[in-house]
Amino acid sequence: MRIPLYVALVVAIAVGGGGASVWFALNAIDGLDTLRVGVWTAYPDSGTPQVDPYGRARIARDGELPLGRAEGLYFLASRDSSGQGLRRRCRYRIEGGVPVARFWTLYAADRTGRAAPRPTGPADGLHSRQLLRRTDNSFEIAIGRAPAPGNWLAVKGTGEMVLVLTLYDTPVANGADARDIEMPAIYRTGCDA
Incomplete structure (x- = not known):
């Protein structure tokens, strides 16, 4: 026995x-093909045959359809510039510029990468052609549950979130050096009780 x-x-x-x-x-x-720029992380090989085995398994598990190098690159941020995790109950300010791209989008997602629940009113995300910009082409985006003047990305709910910045038709996807890439900073401006 x-x-x-x-x-x-x-x-x-x-x-x-x-x-x-x-x-x-x-x-x-x-993964083996990680590109880190500040708090932003990208996986340049995820849409290519050179993707590492762990990346290939993540893509299959999550049912993703990653962008190829000629199509673009997406960056994920799960922390603000001070290193604290992003939370939906907090308010943030994204400030700066993005690498050269024909078009880009920004949206809030849950930890699995799915778009966060949509509040009533504005769209789920922002894109490069709808932003108000400064004279030097930089921008500022407010992120939170309450409406904010200027560029505002609405989020709803509680818990952790990830910001997804997708650059379409960008030279960054073709092996640019991380030191040459400018990504926006993320600042926490407060939290709701």
Whole structure:
């Protein structure tokens, strides 16, 4: 009776350990092709045959249709410029500019990358052709639940969020050096109770 119990214990440890290692590899490891610029992270190889095995598994698991290098590149930010996690109950200000791109979009998503629930009123995200800009072509975007003057990205709900900035038809996707890329800063301006 002890041998079947030991076999069952070994199988449980193997299956549990294997499952935990797969979860860790897919959720906690950024991947081999990660491009970091400040708080923004991109995966330039995700839409190419050169994607690493973990990236390929994440794409298959999430059912993503990643952009190829000729199409563009998306950047994710889960923290503000001070290193604190982004929360939907807080207000933020995005300030600066983005790399050269024919067109870009910005929206708030949950931790899995799905667009956050839409509040009534404005659209789910912003795009480059609808922004009010400064004379130096930089911009400022307010993010939060309450309407704000100027550029405003509405969010709803509570919990963590990720900002997704997608650059379409950009030279950054073709292997630019991270030191040469300018990305906007994200500042927390307050939180609701």
